Amino acid sequence: MPSLHRLTLSLALVLAGGTLHITSVAAAEGQSAAEIPYAQIERLRADRDWLAALSLIERHLAVHRADADLYRLRVLTLADIGARDRARTLYLARPQLFSAEQAANLNAAGLARRIVWSKAYAVDEATRLEEARAADAAIDAYRAQLASAGTPEPASLAYDRLVVLNRLGRHQEVADEYRRLENSGRPVPGYALGAVGDSLLTLRRPDEAAIALERAVQADPEDPDLPIQLGYAHLERERYDLALPLLRGLVEARAPWPHAPGARRGYENWQRYDAETNYALARAFGEDQPGAQAMLEPLAAIGPNNADLQASLGSIYMFRGWPSRALERFSIASTLDERNVEARIGQVETLSTLQRYDLARPIHDQLLARYPNEAHVRSMDRNWDMRRGWQARVYAAGGRNRDGGGASPLGNRDREYGVEVATPLIDDRWRLLARSGRRWADFQGDRSVAQRNEVGLGYAYDRLDAQLYVGRDRDGLGGTAIAVGAGWRIDDRYSLRARVSRNDAAASLQARASGITGDLVEIGADYHPSERTALGASLQHWRYDDGNRRDQLSLALDQRLLSRPHLLIDGLASLGAGRGSRDDAPYFNPSRDASVEFGIRFDHLTWRRYDRHFRQRLTLSSGAYWQRDYGTAWVPSLRYQHEWQFAPGRVLSYGLNWSRPVYDGQREQRLGFDAEFRWGE
Incomplete structure (x- = not known):
């Protein structure tokens, strides 16, 4: 299923779109407020000139290290400039300097940033979920803090957590929490419905996933991934009459990626690429393997170093009954990107078909050890047991x-x-x-x-x-x-x-x-x-x-x-x-x-x-x-x-x-x- 490349969180949007204002108070520990240009800093912040404001704050904070107002301005300006995780870290070091409203906003913004980072591609597999686990731990700690203080949780916190749970592969928890929120009269907003739809598809509940994803598309029609997810939900419902026109429409609505022979690069249009490759796979699922092959082979010739594209072409070759050709593509994809799970699953499937279980076993065992909760890996393991x-x-x-x-x-x-x-x-x-x-x-x-x-x-x-x-x-x-x-x-x-x-x-x-x-x-x-x-x-x-x-x-x-x-x-x-x-x-x-x-x-x-x-x-x-x-x-x-x-x-x-x-x-x-x-x- 297509990954969620973009995550928009409600509180993050609020913080990105506006300035967090404070009320100046006298400097602490004998520092003179007259020596610090608070008015100039506030004007720069009001003009959204965050870098100039932050530069001025840092210059004076180097002299007046204990100044509470400067510290507070620094934290809020960092949040405004987009460094929300750093802002939250500094806030937690001196929480007494901030109002309850500021604290809530900083916590929400910092957690939102951690959730965004959890979607980034990890440098190595050992740390691929590190940010998601850190975000989950931070959310749990913040909820415990709110509970001990008797403070109600922000409405967005439960929605944000759906995204983290999806990233961690805890799909049943996503489904349960989604149903609880919906039944309690707190409909999940559009930005979190993509994660909900993905979890429901993983749980093989495509009818529910389609409903969630249709709402997500309506809430954010500009997100390029949500219609693709919806197309896959229709495919898994066996509604090819809905899925194929939807995905074909995405291809037709997006400008092609021009490429001239000898040119160093074309005019990049990754949304067109995503729509085209997913439409090709949908055609293959719908028994049009020659059409899918005709779409993907020219793309692979243009971008031979694209691991996802090589893996997709390998899948088409398997559909066509060519395991040796498929293995070549899956091997290329794994060489280009050793973290490409689908390519390595494809290697296991093709090597098994070619009766080379001795070569398939190390790849199978490694996948099972590293991704025990991945739906496709579990399916691969069931097929492995069935064949053997x-x-x-x-x-x-x-x-x-x-x-x-x-x-x-x-x-x-x-x-x-x-x-x-x-x-x-x-x-x-x-x-x-x-x-x-x-x-x-x-x-x-x-x-x-x-x-x-x-x-x-x-x-x-x-x-x-x-x-x-x-x-x-x-x-x-x-x-x-x-x-x-x-x-x-x-x-x-x-x-x-x-x-x-x-x-x-x-x-x-x-x-x-x-x-x-x-x-x-x-x-x-x-x-x-x-x-x-x-x-x-x-x-x-x-x-x-x-x-x-x-x-x-x-x-x-x-x-x-x-x-x-x-x-x-x-x-x-x-x-x-x-x-x-x-x-x-x-x-x-x-x-x-x-x-x-x-x-x-x-x-x-x-x-x-x-x-x-x-x-x-x-x-x-x-x-x-x-x-x-x-x-x-x-x-x-x-x-x-x-x-x-x-x-x-x-x-x-x-x-x-x-x-x-x-x-x-x-x-x-x-x-x-x-x-x-x-x-x-």
Whole structure:
């Protein structure tokens, strides 16, 4: 969220806008008032010539060190000139010289200055909150002093403290105090509502934050940060219809930052920069990643030493599915500014995606130690635990086929159930694996069943991931099952995969009904140029026990057609071809076949609240299937699915599917279902 770069406090404004006057009294301890030009000092102060007045005061105070009036004039002039913290320090040294009204004003002004300083960027992380803690301690001491004297607190003190609490990350206290003040008939003024809105957003209460920030914008329409905060509140409410026009309007309302090739510098307009970068990120959140990239890359070319800009561009690259490119940007941002928390969080996320937990861990641990109360750091830690922890999947599927005359390789009815479990990461690379599954299908009254238990070992490091499984079917058919698979990531776009399996679990149940099992060799390649395009190819070679050799080639394309904040539409296309070496196999085994299919998928984000969401997907497709000796037939299909995410890594999905496939020239109608629950990444 954008930081509050400017803090305006009510009492500070009063003190900055006017002069604190005093009534002169005789000098103490025998000093002669006639020797001191009080009238001249007062004229200079009345003319707001603070420096001349202060210079005159200091010159005479050097001679008349004990003069109470000069001391008082010095303190009040320091407050007028803007040195309010110094003025308060001097006041506290001799408080008896000041009236109750002057004391209240000096205390409020000094505390206000400390609050302003608490927003400044610290020289090092060890002292980043030092000023905020000092301001909080000073406020507590002042409140205790007022309470002991029975003096009512200034109205502004509670409002000012909201800003300090926000800076210290004590967001629940901000929310509680804000509600108390509002309910007691003391509405929080505009200057403190930005801090309130920020805390409410951190607490994931965007509806309340939007109300507070709308009031803040109305109270101070010139503050450049408040509309940006309001835009983020709308984004977190899923109101892209409000957020995107608001942020786009900020960009259009602010003059561009001209830059000519070869010029040493452009005409700086940081408000335009803030509006542009935040609008770009909002577009990315709203599924317009290419538009966001097009906005940020030219800015990064102009200002390559801007750490925040490099980190923002890294986030866009992650959205686009380019973790290596994103890591480069996050690393640059961290080098430019080691205090950039978002850049270091980005490093942890990208290194985890790239399976380099050994490099991510020191950054993760350092962030957690230094910023334990930061919302984004806590979220990073939850994702870290989720990725590295237990992984599990429970699934079920089945269907009923009619009118096929017994040719279907799926039988008249079929079911499948299973569970897969993986232990937490061991030494950043290894997992122990286990899975158990049961499949059965009815073929004209005869049921074919396969029930298998397997254990395995998984390895994932950098570009390589691999798995080894060993298992056995309950009935012992086919002997020991062994499967070895591996994948190699070439870069952000290309990857390769291969698998070799003896007594493969996916072999035809129709073949199994005749006591026949099959081995599999599979190779594949994937091309993923961005989040909008995915192309995959695979080649399978089956070796069945009866001597049959079957080869299958498939290509699949998934291409984004439309992207909106809550609706994605993808075009689907696939090609397939196969051949079998035996014509007399007791299972579906075309000597030659081929297919082409085109479809469209609608993915609607119906509801989302931060990490939780509900999606609906509808997929329609139709294509032509050709089989030697049986000709060509059109094959339609329909699928409808729900997806519930209860938390990161906690996803339940289920769906129904309908199709009219053709086997050996016989058309059948299939109605099926599937469901799964995933725990972990």
